[in-house]
Amino acid sequence: MTQTVANPIVVFDLGGVLFDWNPDYLFRELIPDAGERAWFLSEVCNPDWNIQQDAGRSLAEATATLSARHPAYAEQIAAFYGRWPETLRGTLVEGMAIFETLEDAGIPLYALTNWSAETFPYAWERYPFMQRFKDVLVSGRELLIKPDPRIYALMLERIRVHHPDAQPAQLIFIDDSLKNADGARACGWHAIHHTDPAETTAQLRAWGLPL
Structure with a gap:
């Protein structure tokens, strides 16, 4: 009991x-292909990367470091925080x-x-x-x-x-x-x-x- x-x-x-927060809300627009989008959010702007900002790393440093590692996706990486409000859908x-x-x-x-x-x-x-x-x-x-x-x-x-x-x-x-x-x-x-x-x-x- x-x-x-x-x-x-x-x-x-x-x-x-x-809160209803999900990066997919933004990246459905930025990366229309579902397979590529799933790869991007699991291998590039993934939870392990994002949690480091939750631990205090600056957004500028996080964006610059990841963009250097994945230059082909620099625009999308910049959008993760540059358009962050679009990942928050309310309560x-x-x-x-x-x-x-x-x-x-x-x-x-x-x-x-x-x-x-x-x-x-x-x-x-x-x-x-x-x-x-x-x-x-x-x-x-x-x-x-x-x-x-x-x-x-x-x-x-x-x-x-x-x-x-x-x-x-x-x-x-x-x-x-x-x-x-x-x-x-x-x-x-x-x-x-x-x-x-x-x-x-x-x-x-x-x-x-x-x-």
């Missing part, structure tokens, strides 16, 4: 949970419903995101709901990325600014990346690998949250 989480504090990942309705229900119930809400410090302001300025979190920890600003244990420790420190007695067992982390959810569990948090909003809602209810 699942045990109720006492005095829960919920920490949201952003991309894939609350995810079901994820936002979870956020708003928890907020209405008075559950303390925080965000912990792997996100470039240079692209994050675009979303921060255009999506006012993010300012309703008690705090948002952005990896690119801290030069740390999930699932490094140090970023979870830093998030807990930041939570304790508002909740001095907060303990890891109170924290519930929702992330669409399994390794990031596992990273939180390894630090003593509760965690949900978010793949289906209905399943996330069911797990939160099982822990006693008012959904």
Whole structure:
């Protein structure tokens, strides 16, 4: 039987949970051939490259380094960040419903995101709901990325600014990346690998949250 989480504090990942972000939205236009596009996004502007910007590398350095390696795709590489807003399609309705229900119930809400410090302001300025979190920890600003244990420790420190007695067992982390959810569990948090909003809602209810 699942045990109720006492005095829960919920920490949201952003991309894939609350935001609909996908480079494919842009590159469908730039690289119409599906096979070539899949190759480009897995071998050139791939997740391993992108995560380094989330860890603090500058967009200019990332673009220049990769363009030197793949000069035939320099224009497309430049577009990855030059036209980055086109990769962000807004918020995810079901994820936002979870956020708003928890907020209405008075559950303390925080965000912990792997996100470039240079692209994050675009979303921060255009999506006012993010300012309703008690705090948002952005990896690119801290030069740390999930699932490094140090970023979870830093998030807990930041939570304790508002909740001095907060303990890891109170924290519930929702992330669409399994390794990031596992990273939180390894630090003593509760965690949900978010793949289906209905399943996330069911797990939160099982822990006693008012959904």
